[in-house]
Amino acid sequence: MARIFGTVLILAGCAGFLYKWAEGEKARQRMAGEWIRLFVRWGYALEQEHVRLYDFLSFYETADASMQAFLDEVCVCMRNHQNPSGQKIWQDCLQKHKRELQIGQEGWEILTSAAGAFYGESSAENLRCNEICRKRMEKFLAESRLEFLKKQRVYLPVGMLTGVVMIILLV
């Protein structure tokens, strides 16, 4: 009975570890997707609606809670008129939400450079920068998906094999 229980426990542990890893990767992909959606919507707003950034961000809703919290914080800082530079507000808020915005090193670099898409001097500059950020984020998402599939192919059998070895050794 104890052997069966131990076997189940080890297998469940391995499966749990793999599941957690997969969920983390998927969350990162979802967030990248949400950022792409923001860039697409912002590009449309720049070209067609000519809205101010504050008006755009304060009415923009995203499915990702940490991203929403970040955007809300940017809005609050913009409303407070305490920081002379918009790009500085963006960078400060990004640093503050670094832990929650888990998007990887490449994604982080894209978000840092995205300040130019929101706080440029002209619509043309914003549009150009926004387009670059969107394309980089799309590439990042595609690569993440590919990498996830590759890793999944390795991690799944390796994880299960490790579990079996541990069962043989320990149980």
Next chain:
Amino acid sequence: MEITEYLPVDFRTQMEAETLCGAEEIRLRVGQPLEILYGDEKEKEIGLLTEAHMREVLNYLSGYSVYALEEELRQGYFTLEGGHRIGVSGRASYEKHGTSSCMKLLSCISGLNIRLAHEKKGCASVLIPWLYCGENVYHTFFFAPPGVGKTTYLRDCIRLLSKGNHLRAGKKVGVVDERSEIAACYRGIPQNDLGPRTDVLDNCPKEHGIHMLLRSMSPQIIAVDELGLPEDFAAVADCARCGVSILGTIHAGSVLEVLHRLQMGGLDLIRSQMRLIGLQREPDGRRILTVYEGGGNPLWQGFSEPS
């Protein structure tokens, strides 16, 4: 939002709470002190404005979205939430279209003039009896040089006519607010009180707006700010021909100037149903109001307290 919050952080600390009480204009010029002009012709200077300060103010005024003001900057002004108008000076660049050229961009902004909007409720109440012709309202034009308060009086007239009084019912008023100064709309919703029967068409050119309101909102009065171009007067003449009264403002120094401009604009025929209201600023900030009939003869003169 308080107007001080649009000023550079360095300057906010130097300003006392009552510094902007009674202020009519704030002028910012790179390399010069920040200048505050009051209604009673006093002025106050604070600190020294640098290029970095100017960029900071532009960021605050535009909501960190200078790009969104490209079109407005081309016209030399933009309007803040609350109806405050910001005049801009800087370096203009032009592009050629055939033989003519038009402004492409206003960059390197070096001067700003923040004209503070005042919603002074009741300031036009002394004028209201002069505007009624039985149950109808005369076509009424406020005239004065810039900065005397035409828009403030126009706004209050709209409110009072829309609201009505114990003798007369309120009128349906349509407002074409090309520069967002009358209603100070934010996301299309008027921030100033224009009365219960007022419809506002925000950020719309006058000649289009007047026709749109005529067709769609069945107004009894249409109000517009700053008539000046021939097409504005043509639209007003159309409106008058449809039996709708006009309330408007005109930049002019004398009643003769206004009459000449109205004549040039083809509004001669409605003189008998017209009132002209001249505004003058006294050194103590009070305004002298003079009501003229359509031919230019004065009917009444009175004072209004400073804002």
